[in-house]
Amino acid sequence: MSNLFIPNPKEAESIHILREVAAQFERPVLLFSGGKDSITLVRLAQKAFFPAKIPFPLLHVDTGHNFPETIEFRDQLVKELGLELIVRNVQDSIDQGKVREEKGRYASRNTLQTTTLLDAIEEFKFDACIGGARRDEEKARAKERVFSVRDDFGQWDEKNQRPELFDMLNGKIHVGQNVRVFPISNWTELDVWEYIRTENIAIPSIYFAHKREVFFRDGLIWTANEHVYREAHEEVTEKWVRFRTVGDMTCTAAVLSEAKTLDDVVAEIRESTLSERGARIDDKRSEAAMESRKKVGYF
């Protein structure tokens, strides 16, 4: 047989999932953070529906504490691909008195995002929210379904999940419920990086080594910036760093790195002995931190 196309099984699975979302739901949305996982999702969605456009909008819940490089990147991507982008701001939720800004040493807007997200789901009546979470990221996520049903309050009931058999996806839900969809559930961090390299996908510059004003606390490297609480004795220095995840500045630690190209980054990940979420300050709060946040509707 001439030129037999052999699929990459993980990519084929993700495309299958994205098409099920488009077919089974009325108002899906892709939750876009500007991070490498959601950028990978955008590429997979392009592949799933080509030559048609991606049949759902992107939603970015902006904490106001994002790295400016991420926002620039987001706007550029949306323009190039002709995508629809919806932005909802955590600042608005704060101004409306729905959530209160955290104070002190570990203050972060990361947990506040949940309220803004749930409000946006209600506002637009989204019935499926596609996210870039992976099961290898964290222990509680290892048990997450591909189609994960949330109740009217956005809550996750981990003991009462629908079993997922073969690749049959059951997206039947009641009014008010919605489904969180994780098309790259089965990818590892290395898979994502290898894919970005193979596909030559553009990503925000902060994933590559750059000089940045930082300070050290609890063995982690924090960005020195007006949004990040810092005590007088915590000295600011300039270091060559990069980020392994792109979240809110207040909860995303940098790693020392000289990786300036995708090849360098992939080589560094292969060698790395610090797991990806190890550089996420929000998970350090307790061993059960992620599970507790997921139960109340965090992504």
Added chain:
Amino acid sequence: MDIQGRKLIKIATAGSVDDGKSTLIGRLLYETNSLTTDKIEAIERNSRQRGYDYLDFSLATDGLVAEREQGITIDVAHIYFNTNKTNFIVADTPGHVEYTRNMVTGASTSQVAIILIDARKGVIEQTYRHFFISNLLRIGHVVVAINKMDLVDYNEDVFLKIKADFDALVAKSNFSEDQITFIPVSALKGENITRKSDHMPWYVGNTLLDHLEVLEPQDLQESAVARFPVQYVIRPKTEAYHDFRGFSGKLYGNSLQVGDQVTVLPSGNVSTIKGIHFFDQEIDAAAPGASVVITLEDEVDCSRGDMIVKVGEEPSSEKSISATLCQVNSKNLRVGQKYILQHGVNRVLAKVEQIESKIHADFSGTEETEQLKLNDIGKVQLRLSKPVHFDSYQTNKSNGAFILIDEGSFDTVSVGFIE
């Protein structure tokens, strides 16, 4: 090939409580350098807090708070690791009697099952059940890991006795002997996991990891006929693609190529494959597993839930089917009840006409029953609102399985395997 050009092997693990399944997986992760420094530190810290004088690798996989408190695994957890040659996905499924559904779930996406046996206890009722499910789901290969050999002085006679007991089970199954491999291990001590044990010179086979690496995914797949269930019709309606009407879906069973004569079901219309598209590439032929878009030469009626197959290879189309069901929800299944039946991406209504029998999941036969409860396996007759286009599960896994969805809760309540 996987993303990194490695082969991809999917494994389900099964064992009773305390057989050391989580320890075995933790050990595999540790010895393939898949645990990062911060995870190892967390394991050391937790092991110390609990007063253990060894590293408790089970802590690497037991995810949910309830499990950490009770020290047991209660749901399917997915674990990822790789060697230079192979990417592995492990579906770690719990071993309680009441969690049969979890093993069915984990096994449904796996090519290999690892069944753990405690060397001190030998083949027990749970082992029967795990092997029964592996047989029912037609897993490609079973590894019987006889664990805790350190606690029986690495005695070969213990190993041989368990192997003989297990072979008696194999004789009752559809497996051939070359689909089953026995390995004596100690997960706690790391014997025969990735390192050949010095304590068991009588064992001449591969370590567990070496064995998993020599399995070839193509050998674990079956050759069947091509089935292309249509997921979503792609109509760009742009100037460049004004008349483009593509049928997207995932191809199962065998390859399809441009020029193939095909039948579209249920209409029965015949056409020819005009193009196969993957993103912006036009390809000549697609191998099974590919998520592609197919265009046809003729304007035929075709939408979601329809199926494209080669002419002469049409599947059965019936409104009445006979199937083996596994109940995966606590709501019982009774005669007369109606469900939504999902076969691949196609949905029809189904009514339970008859429950022929409940099948004992230990090869001991059947009994009559009025209803199927959670974790029960039974033989049923279903009547459908419209015909489905199926193959028997024995000849074509992907086109022979379905799920039943409760009309009220929309929960997935059963998984079925068509006769």
